[in-house]
Amino acid sequence: MSHHLTLHNISHRYTRRGLPVLDDLSLTLDPFEILSLVGPSGCGKSTLLKLIAGLERPTSGSIRLDNEYLTGPRRFLPPEKRNIGLVSQAGDLFPHMTVEKNIAYGLHKWRRASRKDRIIELLETIELSTLAKRYPSELSGGEAQRVALARALAPRPKILLLDEPFSNLDDGLRNRLRDFTFDLLRKSKTSALFVSHHQDDAHVVGDRTISLQKGRITKQA
């Protein structure tokens, strides 16, 4: 499944008279592409992801997925209808549900049989089949992030957003998990937008890298 994401003239500010967090930004994400977004903290990377996910509405600009406007002058599709996945820095696993139930959360519209199969498949992929009935508080950092990834991928999102998902982990683990993740993404042919403040992450992973500074694109590679 190939999807094409277009951002057109996105500007965003939090308060009416404040500085713009994003300033007239336009970019595209091509099908099957992994796009890296790098920049120092505070440059607006996380905000951009939130806008794409639909968790915030930009002050101006439009976001289009394939031929549909997610965010436009007259249109705003709420996040739950966008089928865009997000893996956040903190993982945000639901602490009151087991690993299994976490992964199953986005599959509530699926038939029970196919849901079960999908969960087993994902657990195998992230190599955590034995931990299916554990609670998030009983997992290590790396295990939790893998579960977060599986959960985001379960409903086969059109696009996956990754907001510094490996920053909380130590170096060796981070590299391993990073490689694992993007391997998985390429295998499943999912387009992704990957945000990080680690320069080397970007270069290793992304097909393309965009640098962001103070809300503007400074470099594309």
Place this chain on the structure above:
Amino acid sequence: MILARTTLIFFLLISLLKAAEVRLYSERHYTADKTILAEFTKKTGIEVKIVKAGANELLARMKAEKDAPQADLYLSVDAASLERASNAGVLQKIESPDLSSRLPKGFGPKDDAWLPITMRARVIVYAKDRVKEAEAPKTYADLANPQWRGRLLIRSSTSHYNQSLLASIIASDGKGKALTWAQGVKNNLARPPQGGDRDQVRGVALGQGDLAVTNSYYLGILENSDDEKDRKARESVGVIFPNQDGRGTHVNISGAGIIKGTKNKKEALALLGFLTSPEIQAKYQKLTSEFGVIKDLEREPLQKAWGEFKPDYQSLHELADHQKEAVKLFDLVGWP
């Protein structure tokens, strides 16, 4: 040597300068008491130190201090409390023929354990616009009459006044009749007991009940009140002194006992004499609308308007004996 002598003289002088005093443990808390006690100090130079608390607390305190009493007089608002104190052995006999002679014959405790100071009657009030005087209850027993169902207001059974009332009924009519009475009264309640005596009268004025039981002096307080609502409430009710044809209206006595082992007995007696003097007794009647207890005392106009009444002195002596029983009876009939 000179230093020692000077210090000695110094301390002697101090002890002389130390004014005579009388220390009270009192349950009474009216503004009138403040005025009257101040007058006492002015007249005699004896300082009055007063500690106010409830009867239970004071009794527990006096019991704990038996070997080294910290007060001289115990003032209570209820004869039963005084009897309990006497039974606990914390009071000593008054032993003052002068004081005893001021009281009517047969009045007061049999064993001279305490001295009555003021008296209040437990009366029935009725709403003048809803109850005709002819049909208003004339005895406490009438209160249990089923015709009054849902129309009677009376305060909680935790009130000493009600406990004494029931105790007096046990004393004069026996436990069985008392139980029936309590049951009947409880069935007639217009609402579960809330508030104090004054709230019962106000409840009648507001229409929640047609009858209420209250202490006589509250009527005086309402009549003299600055609040118009209070005065209106007083106007709207009539007063009955129950059991005039029988044993008489139940009264509660506010009195004082001298604490055993006190070092200020002289001052205590002086205060007792002061409180039972004709002027002060008249003053109590005026300020608090309580009845004075001494012989040949003229009533206040306000009190005269209530009419003459016969108080029940007989059962006073047995109140303390039946108090615990009374509480149990209240529980039995479900009178909270």
Place this chain on the structure above:
Amino acid sequence: MIHFLKQFRALRSHTGLTSAPGVIAGRLLVLILGLILLSPVIFILWGAATGSHGESWPHVKEYLLTPALKTTAILLIGVALVSLLFSLPAAWCLSNYQFWGRRLFSILLILPLAVPPYIAAYITTEARESAIPWLVEIRTNHGIDTYLKAELYHRYAWLIAIMASVLYPYIFLATRSVFAHRSRQLGQAAQLLGAGRWRRFRTIHVPLVRPAAIAGLFLVCMEVLSDYGAAKHFGFNTVTVVIFRTWFGLDELETARFLSGTILAGVLVILILERLQRGRARFGEAHSSIDNLQHTGQSGTLLCWIVCSLPIALGFAYPLVTLIQWQTEHQQNFVLSEYRSEIIRTTLLTLSVALICILISLFFLAFARFTKRRLDQTLAQAISSAGYAAPSTVMAVGVLGVASLSRTFSSENESLQSLLVSGSLIWLLFALTSRYLAVSGQVISAGFQTIPTPLEQSARILGRKPWMVFLTIHLPLLRAPLIGATILVSVDISKELPLTLLLRPFDFETLGTSTYSLVNQGHLFASATPALILIGLCAIGLIIVEFLNRKK
């Protein structure tokens, strides 16, 4: 011998920062302190399980117990439901929406905590009287039985509403941070996984807020159980009122003790059940800050205002206005000096107990911190919780029992005897400390959690002994929580009534006991003066604590 040494060494390395003898000594001290603090609770439970039930127990059981339990249950359930209703929507609005006046509301919503339940009950007197004509009409038109029922429901409704309106802040405080942080964060994650509003509410928000709501509810229920003045004023015979009556009316301390023991056992069982039901899921702290909140339109703002104002209006504005009205219309002048001794006594009492509580909490928690063992943490928490689980009257009964026991044991030593006389301030301080240790424990424990462990590790490496580390590193960083704990303990104690009434030394009046006795003697309006002073002081304290928390 070698085995012992091996264990010793293992213990030493495991505990990391302290030496094994220190750990053992510390634990011993904790246990001793704990036993002393919990002696009233132990006394009651032991007495209830083994001792006599007192002469009057059959009488109490037959005539008083069942109605009392029923009344108490109705009050507990009613107040629980209504306080949830008052607190949850307001906490939700405040945490999820940005509307004009939001910051003001977040302070105001806490203020009803400054109003003690019994004062809240007193101020409704006149309002309830105004319903009498309507009730009388029911009596004339529908008969006495209907009237009595209506009268009962009317009273229940008022008492439940007014108690909920001053107790809901416990739930509000517990749940608002969950709503603001964790709940929002995870709600967004759920959104991205396709969950709509209702599904999010059902599967994310409700389960997440449940533990916090239950914790808040527990506090609310403890307050209802402990209340004496409010229920009595309304004419309800709750379990606490019955204990009082058995104790004083019947003079039967033993029966009172047995009754207390039963109640205490019940509360402890519920407490343990609550801990167990939390299960394996640990909910943890949120890590992110609040994102910008959604702005509300006009109708949204209005809705938020209604939701937030209702609890404040009933729980703070209404009492305050009524009391001020009483003060100005029925009193000559506001004679603050008349209550000077009460103010001084209240302040000294609360501050002393607060100080003792803080010292004990600091010791327990610092010790647990340094040994890093779950056992010590659990011990500290269990000791404070058990004390709090005893409603005020029950605690009083227990303390008096311990007092008389201690006197019989020390009957040889005269000076010790005089110190332990039941009227002395020591027992009141002891009872209040035992009961409210949990409050300081909670605040200081939260404070400890904000101090990252690397801090003390670096200090240790630089050569400082543990307790120096505590003094120079932890203590300064705990300044805000310490102030907060002092104020919260003080507020709780000044609002407390039964314990103070029962255990206070002779002639010792606090603002609370003065208010109570004035109302008891029929001087309803005169009670406005001490009540206003009390509420004023508590409100100031609460506002200070709120600002301290904001600064973080």
